[in-house]
Amino acid sequence: MTIKSALTIAGTDPSGGAGIQADLKAFQEREVYGMSVITSVVAQNTLGVQQVEHLSIPFIEQQFDAVWNDIKPDAVKTGMIATIEMMELIAGKLENTDVPYVIDPVMVAKSGHSLMEEKSREVIRNMLIPLSTVVTPNVPEAELLVGFTIKTLEDAEKAAKVIVKELGAKAAVVKGGHLEGEAKDVLYDGNDYTYLTSERFPTHHTHGTGCTFSAVITAELAKGKTIKQAVEAGKKFITDAIKYSLKLGNGNGPTNHWGHRLQGLPNQEGK
Ligand SMILES: Nc1ncnc2c1ncn2[C@@H]1O[C@H](COP(=O)(O)OP(=O)(O)OP(=O)(O)O)[C@@H](O)[C@H]1O
Ligand SMILES: Cc1ncc(COP(=O)(O)O)c(N)n1
Numbered sequence: 001m002t003i004k005s006a007l008t009i010a011g012t013d014p015s016g017g018a019g020i021q022a023d024l025k026a027f028q029e030r031e032v033y034g035m036s037v038i039t040s041v042v043a044q045n046t047l048g049v050q051q052v053e054h055l056s057i058p059f060i061e062q063q064f065d066a067v068w069n070d071i072k073p074d075a076v077k078t079g080m081i082a083t084i085e086m087m088e089l090i091a092g093k094l095e096n097t098d099v100p101y102v103i104d105p106v107m108v109a110k111s112g113h114s115l116m117e118e119k120s121r122e123v124i125r126n127m128l129i130p131l132s133t134v135v136t137p138n139v140p141e142a143e144l145l146v147g148f149t150i151k152t153l154e155d156a157e158k159a160a161k162v163i164v165k166e167l168g169a170k171a172a173v174v175k176g177g178h179l180e181g182e183a184k185d186v187l188y189d190g191n192d193y194t195y196l197t198s199e200r201f202p203t204h205h206t207h208g209t210g211c212t213f214s215a216v217i218t219a220e221l222a223k224g225k226t227i228k229q230a231v232e233a234g235k236k237f238i239t240d241a242i243k244y245s246l247k248l249g250n251g252n253g254p255t256n257h258w259g260h261r262l263q264g265l266p267n268q269e270g271k
Contacts (some may be wrong), residue, residue: 004222005033005071008215009064009090010079010106011052011115012038015045017254018109018208019079025257026215026237032222035073037063039081040115046207046249048111057085064093075222077102077214080115084123091127100133100221103169104214105141110207110252121145130168134227136214137163139178150174153184160188171227173217177209183239187231194228196235201267205245205253212255213238236260243267 008023016022020036027034039060043051067073076099081087094101105124107116116124121144129135129145139150142159145167150156156174163172171189173196176182183201187194216237220230237260244259244267256262 003033004074005035006218006222007035007037007067007073007076008079008218009037009039009076009081010211011040011042011082013042013044013208015249015254017046018211022208022211022254023077023079023215026212027219029237029257029260030216030219032219035067035071037067039086042080044109046251046253048251049109049113049115052082054082057089060086061089068093073099073222075100075102075218077104077218078128079104079211079214080106082116082120084117084120087120087123087128091131094131101131102214102218102221103128103132103135104210105135105137105145106210107141107144125167129163132169133171133221134217134231135163135169135172136175136210136217137172138175138210142174153186156186157188157193160186160193164188164190173231175210175213177206185235187228189227194231196232198235198239201242203242203245205247205255206242207252207254209238209242209255212241212257
């Protein structure tokens with residue numbers, strides 16, 4: 001068996017639902033060897049973000065080089081990269097590689113706490129997105145990237161196309177978690193649209209859904225799957241992870257990374 005590996009470059013969540021911790025759990029569930037480079041250490045839990053401390057640029061670089069020069073990953077994702085300097089470092093490291101690169105453009109935590117400096121948005125657009133294989137914004141993030149409001153499926157389609165044709169990503173998935181009705185995401189790969197739809201579960205235990213979704217996509221790309229296959233696998237995985245999400249903590253509980261193994265069983269509400 002050939003072992004495939006994936007690297008996440010992101011912030012931490014000591015409560016284990018989002019960020020690096022969620023990514024590593026998702027890599028493990030997809031049977032891909034997981035590695036991480038930490039950009040910021042975040043004191044957070046299911047109730048929100050209490051404090052953020054950024055690591056220094058030389059230290060982030062040392063972590064990256066330690067991994068890359070030893071166990072070069074088969075795919076890489078970025079999550080929380082808060083500052084322009086961090087983005088410039090990562091862009092410099094990834095610009096001449098052919099490793100598939102997934103961007104989860106984490107800007108604001110579900111709790112409302114900003115996880116990216118506002119002035120960094122231009123840099124993610126101009127320096128990182130052109131290097132990416134897939135970008136996975138939620139609706140508010142896609143709005144900030146493309147500069148128009150997204151209310152309908154047609155708006156989401158238009159945004160995905162702008163991210164590919166104008167900003168330079170190979171593919172984009174605009175996630176429908178924040179829209180009304182079914183949980184419908186739109187993938188645009190430069191040629192075609194693919195719609196990924198599931199029922200909307202009436203739960204607020206959705207801490208870290210975006211991190212987990214993009215980590216599964218990264219793991220599948222590491223295994224050599226196509227963008228479409230990887231995104232479809234991500235959707236299937238996150239749907240079970242939300243269906244069987246965990247009532248842990250006092251706020252928005254985490255998704256369940258072994259939800260896919262519980263298919264057919266009732267969730268915590270007995271449904
Ligand atoms: N209540 C729900 N029921 C089913 N699927 C959902 C629900 N909420 C979100 N999803 C799905 O979860 C995935 C992540 O979408 P979402 O828009 O929540 O991302 P996000 O806001 O980046 O997540 P987060 O900020 O928590 O990391 C998408 O596939 C979306 O359709
Ligand atoms: C380190 C880190 N990265 C990403 C998120 C987004 O997840 P959510 O929006 O569910 O809080 C987070 N809370 N923390």
